Amino acid sequence: MRKQLVALVGLxxxxxxxxxxxxTPDLQARVFDRAWSLVNKHYWDRSRTGxxxxxxRDHFRPLAIAAQGRPAFYTVLGEMLASLGDxxxxxxxxxxxxxxxxxxxxxxxxxxxxxxxxxxxxxWLVTRxxxxxxxxxxxxxxxxxxxxxxxxxxxxxxxxHEGDRATFDFADExxxxxxxxxxxxxxxxxxxxxxxxxxxxxxxxxxxxFDPGADRWLARQMADGPPLRGxxxxxxxxxxGDADVIAKVAGLFFAEDRPLVRRIERRENVQKVRGTGAxxxxxxxxxxxxxxSASGAEAIAALVDESGRGTTVGERTxxxxxxxxxxxxxxxxxxxxxxxDIRTPDGRRLEGVGLQPQIAVKASxxxxxxxxxxxxxxxxxxxxxxxxxxxxxxxIGG
Numbered sequence: 001m002r003k004q005l006v007a008l009v010g011l012x013x014x015x016x017x018x019x020x021x022x023x024t025p026d027l028q029a030r031v032f033d034r035a036w037s038l039v040n041k042h043y044w045d046r047s048r049t050g051x052x053x054x055x056x057r058d059h060f061r062p063l064a065i066a067a068q069g070r071p072a073f074y075t076v077l078g079e080m081l082a083s084l085g086d087x088x089x090x091x092x093x094x095x096x097x098x099x100x101x102x103x104x105x106x107x108x109x110x111x112x113x114x115x116x117x118x119x120x121x122x123x124w125l126v127t128r129x130x131x132x133x134x135x136x137x138x139x140x141x142x143x144x145x146x147x148x149x150x151x152x153x154x155x156x157x158x159x160x161h162e163g164d165r166a167t168f169d170f171a172d173e174x175x176x177x178x179x180x181x182x183x184x185x186x187x188x189x190x191x192x193x194x195x196x197x198x199x200x201x202x203x204x205x206x207x208x209x210f211d212p213g214a215d216r217w218l219a220r221q222m223a224d225g226p227p228l229r230g231x232x233x234x235x236x237x238x239x240x241g242d243a244d245v246i247a248k249v250a251g252l253f254f255a256e257d258r259p260l261v262r263r264i265e266r267r268e269n270v271q272k273v274r275g276t277g278a279x280x281x282x283x284x285x286x287x288x289x290x291x292x293s294a295s296g297a298e299a300i301a302a303l304v305d306e307s308g309r310g311t312t313v314g315e316r317t318x319x320x321x322x323x324x325x326x327x328x329x330x331x332x333x334x335x336x337x338x339x340x341d342i343r344t345p346d347g348r349r350l351e352g353v354g355l356q357p358q359i360a361v362k363a364s365x366x367x368x369x370x371x372x373x374x375x376x377x378x379x380x381x382x383x384x385x386x387x388x389x390x391x392x393x394x395x396i397g398g
Contacts, residue, residue, distance in 0.1 A: 292318060
């Protein structure tokens with residue numbers, strides 16, 4: 001399963017454990033050769049390595065060695081890895097690893113009150129504006145394109161300190177430019193686990209990753225308080241994680257064992273969900289998904305769909321479902337290599353395709369800017385109208 005660091009969810013100022021090494025042709029050659037060799041040895045689809053992978057090495061190696069500095073080097077390395085067309089073959093440089101670890105540990109951040117991510121065209125778009133922040137007070141809107149910061153292209157390594165001022169050049173959806181000066185301030189880290197008990201004893205749970213302990217935390221949330229009349233599992237920001245944790249989370253919703261995914265290596269083997277018997281929650285279940293739902297999130301959503309255990313709501317998922325292992329690189333970076341392919345229990349391949357939810361709902365730009373959540377609203381309507389499947393009605397468990 002994938003456990004990938006997001007390149008940028010905001011502009012952060014986080015302490016790094018150690019400075020990255022100086023990037024010289026010798027170091028770049030060693031990192032490149034190590035990455036190429038690991039893929040050559042471990043990648044699951046032998047038909048896509050061999051001679052074509054050797055050609056990729058011959059083409060990209062001189063470019064990687066000649067690259068000026070870490071960002072340029074990792075850009076070239078990333079282009080070679082991307083040539084395989086597999087979501088779980090990628091490299092993360094040591095600076096981004098340090099930033100990701102600090103974020104995962106919940107350390108406070110210094111930022112301008114906005115988050116942004118690149119779209120398919122490589123344009124950086126604002127995806128969130130924190131209420132009361134410098135960005136909100138300046139009128140920044142979700143969906144605006146960030147053209148430059150301090151007159152330069154977006155730099156994912158940029159780490160402001162409290163009180164720093166930066167000039168952002170934005171373009172709105174109408175093509176109008178907005179030059180705004182923003183001041184960095186402390187920002188609370190967004191929790192990766194969130195639970196809210198809604199009126200009517202409906203539990204809304206957000207999981208942005210499947211890290212160790214997530215299954216135990218979720219079990220406690222479902223057991224705490226009066227009996228639940230419904231669970232809404234929000235995986236719209238979840239890009240996967242630990243395979244065992246994914247299976248344990250899924251097992252909380254099944255009394256009996258059942259297949260989770262089919263792993264295709266040299267032979268096929270099945271990873272199973274271990275049902276939790278009488279402790280399983282078997283009431284109405286909705287799973288919210290979207291374009292950022294990847295890897296293990298897609299596996300759970302597909303299981304819910306194919307088993308009839310619940311209802312998926314939202315947008316098509318990322319289509320990033322192969323199984324990877326992580327390997328250290330000589331500069332402190334990390335390489336992910338897909339060691340096996342994955343199919344759903346019914347034999348579907350979601351890699352490059354994604355999962356279309358049963359109930360399709362997409363938030364408009366106006367919804368996002370107004371703070372409305374039509375995906376959640378539609379799940380609540382379905383639950384209250386008795387449209388969400390429950391395990392006890394499907395012969396799942398007792």
